[in-house]
Amino acid sequence: MQAQALAFGHPGRTVGRDVSLALAQGEVLALLGPNGGGKTTLLKTLLGLLPPHGGSVQLEGRPLAAWSPRERARRMAYVPQAAPASFAYRVDELVMMGRSAHQGLFARPSAADHAAVAAAIAQLGLQALADRLATAISGGERQLALIARALAQDARIVVLDEPTASLDFGNQGRVLRELRRLAAAGMAVLFTTHDPNQALRVADRVLLLRDGMVQVSGPATEVLDAATLQRLYGVPVDAVHAAQGRTAFLPSLD
Numbered sequence: 001m002q003a004q005a006l007a008f009g010h011p012g013r014t015v016g017r018d019v020s021l022a023l024a025q026g027e028v029l030a031l032l033g034p035n036g037g038g039k040t041t042l043l044k045t046l047l048g049l050l051p052p053h054g055g056s057v058q059l060e061g062r063p064l065a066a067w068s069p070r071e072r073a074r075r076m077a078y079v080p081q082a083a084p085a086s087f088a089y090r091v092d093e094l095v096m097m098g099r100s101a102h103q104g105l106f107a108r109p110s111a112a113d114h115a116a117v118a119a120a121i122a123q124l125g126l127q128a129l130a131d132r133l134a135t136a137i138s139g140g141e142r143q144l145a146l147i148a149r150a151l152a153q154d155a156r157i158v159v160l161d162e163p164t165a166s167l168d169f170g171n172q173g174r175v176l177r178e179l180r181r182l183a184a185a186g187m188a189v190l191f192t193t194h195d196p197n198q199a200l201r202v203a204d205r206v207l208l209l210r211d212g213m214v215q216v217s218g219p220a221t222e223v224l225d226a227a228t229l230q231r232l233y234g235v236p237v238d239a240v241h242a243a244q245g246r247t248a249f250l251p252s253l254d
């Protein structure tokens, strides 16, 4: 996926401009930036859910606008920001929705669809929740179910908006491992996070977005340092250097 000189926003209101990026198969790209900086709006524009205000998005070398919604859905899976479930679907039914771009209009799910759903549910350890209603599970559990739906979709590009936001520490680790596993299997992964440590841990490259503009982008280990994060968020940041050359960032209390 590629974007060139992309301007993006909502009807009547441009939020950001001049964003160029390339996302390769097998790569994890993290999008970081302050609240309201335009991350979700940019993701939706890259997915074709919002029309660009300028510039272009290309998928496999073809303008995104030339793809039908169904073709797009086969290529790109979207895990939106955690939100309360509005319909009382069972978790396995929710995950099955990821298969809809693979099914005929009125076709019943095939054996392959059921197998993909079972595999995605097992991958995220959700077997015990499969027959529970998505309206009657915790926010974190629902987030995992939405990630399972994206897995079942079998897309080549997976876009996740704050996938770890409502997860406990253990499940954050599970999701971050899953993102790396998807990339290792050849998928392109794009996710937003408010935690630079998560970006440093799993992303190959990062793109820092502030006020709708790219502040800096590049390899995570080269771009992420205390001074850059301080500029991005406007607060002092401490870098903690641990064994094996690893670095972690903390908001400074000085």
Ligand SMILES: Nc1ncnc2c1ncn2[C@@H]1O[C@H](COP(=O)(O)OP(=O)(O)OP(=O)(O)O)[C@@H](O)[C@H]1O
Binding pocket: 010, 011, 013, 015, 033, 034, 035, 036, 037, 038, 039, 040, 041, 042
């Ligand atoms: N439906 C909408 N219509 C008009 N403006 C919107 C809409 N949704 C968001 N905005 C505005 O667009 C700007 C960017 O919002 P966006 O949600 O993309 O930011 P974000 O970086 O994802 O923020 P956060 O980190 O808080 O989720 C904000 O100023 C926001 O108020």
